[in-house]
Amino acid sequence: MAERLVFHVDVNSAFLSWEAVRRVKNGEPDLREIPSCIGGDPEKRTGIVVAKSIPAKRFGVTTGEPMAMALRKCPKLVCVPPDFKLYDKCSKAFKRICKEYTPVMESYSIDEVFLDMSGMEYIYPDPLATAHEIKDRIRDELGFTVNVGIGRNKVCAKMASDFEKPDRVHTLFPDEIPAKMWELPVRELFTCGRASADKLTRAGIRTIGELARADEIQLRRLLGDKLGSHLHRYANGIDEEPVQEIREDAKGYSAETTVEENLEDLESMNRMLLAQADIVAARMRSEGARCRCISVQFRTTQFKNKSHQRKLADSTDVTEQIYEVAKQLIAESWTGEPLRLIGLALTDIDRDDFEQMSFLVDERKERLKRLDTAIDSIRGKYGNSSIRRAGTMDAEKRIARRYQAEAENKRNRYKGE
Ligand SMILES: [Mg+2]
Structure with missing residues (x-):
């Protein structure tokens, strides 16, 4: 290959x-x-x-x-x-620039993408120059900065983009791994959660280099077979996963969240889905649209992607209804592995001015619609955070924890330098 x-x-x-x-x-x-x-x-x-x-x-x-x-x-x-709404607009704008450089782009989160630049040396003979061009174009055309990481696979590219910030390009090629990655603490290894990092540290494995040189059998005993092997491979810069285009339907509305602490039970997944349903449904309503198809997608800690969808008999823009379907979808498709990412997408969009009348007037739906209208108008006047659904509080705390963990990582890295 x-x-x-x-x-x-x-x-x-x-x-x-x-x-x-x-x-x-x-x-x-x-x-x-x-x-x-x-x-x-x-x-x-x-x-x-x-x-x-x-x-x-x-x-x-x-x-x-x-x-x-x-x-x-x-x-x-x-x-x-x-x-x-602003974040969504900015996210789409920078992804549009990135997409110009490759046929295969993976949207990893609202502010991160992987670009498969393999086999393009005829068009872009100098990868560093191309990375600088992407970075500079985003800065000059959109006004905000990015980091670009370059590697032979996703884990190395991801690790490289996390080196010194902001507005920088870094490489992490195989011969650079010992010098640039192995001195970092294990918790900075991509996909190494806090719980795994604690276990490793207690076992005397403090740096990514120590993890790379550790005995794989020992790691499997410590962390479980799959995770033990996975982190051992990552520490050595080995990753075969292809960059995967996750289809983004331009006519749809979606949200996805990468979590710092894995989602391990349906209850926390449901809370995340409610927070997402709340955001995407409000966005859809603000554009006078309704969806006929709801899908839930997720990624396991072993990087398996899965999605499950349902077509509706009648289109809807009701948060509660969307959330109910999302809850069923995750319950039907989740098989017990911890999740790293979960997302909700609303597609098959209707933009007609009238809703298809069903023969039975659904009173509950009418009541819920009035509730959504009231919430939207309060938000319109006082901002997004002025009102929130009780169930989303936890998701917000989770997001805050994720940021805190990131901040902590950064602080420790600067301390180490
Ligand atoms: Mg970022």
Whole structure:
């Protein structure tokens, strides 16, 4: 097989940068240059910090802490509620540029893609120059920065993009693995969760290099057969997984979340699906659309992708109804493996002005529609975080925890240097 070449493109502090770009366009101060954060409701002093600027970090503001505490540390902190519609727009814009460079792009999350650049040396003879071009175009055309990682497979590209930030290109080719990756702590290895990192550290395996040289049989005993072998391969920079195009239906609405702590039970998956249903259904309603098909997709810790969908008799834009179907879909298709990623997509979109009348008027559906309308109008007036469904709180905490873990990783890395 010919040598593969994979790029991983990752937006630097995505939510904060995207909001900053919008404000700069309106002549407002650049959030990246002042103490600022995304999250919560600054007026009511509720909610948590989801992302923060570097100047906010200097005041000791940390991701995941309550807004009230952050404001005590830094009374001038500019707090901005999350805006998923904006994030979606920015996400699509940078992915559109990335897609110009390859026929095979894998959307890994809202702010990350893998590009399969294999076999394109005739068009792009110099991978580094191409990576710089992608990075510079996104910065110059869209106003926010990305890191690009280059490797022979996904794990190396992903690890490389996480080296020094922002606005940088890094390579991690096989001969660079010992010098660039092996000195990092095990928890920084892509897909190594906190629980695995703790187990490894307790067993005396602290760095990725120690993990790479560890006995595979011992690792399998420690972490289980699949995960033990998987992390051993990753530590050695081995990864055969192809870059997979996950079809993005331009006419549909979707959300997906990569979690830091694996999802291991239906209850936490359902909470995540409710948070996603809430966001995508609101987006769909704001464009006067309804869907006829609902699908749930997920990725296991072993990188198996699966999706399951259902066609509806009548199109819908009701959050509760979409969530009910999503819940059934995950219950039917999940076979017990821990999940790394879960997503919800609404497709087969209707944009007619009238809904197909069914012979029986569904009273519950009418009531739920009125509830959605009320929620949307409150959001329209007071912002996305002004109201939330009780079940999504946990998903928000999970997102905050993920950011906290990322922040912790970064802090430790700088400490180590
Ligand atoms: Mg990012």
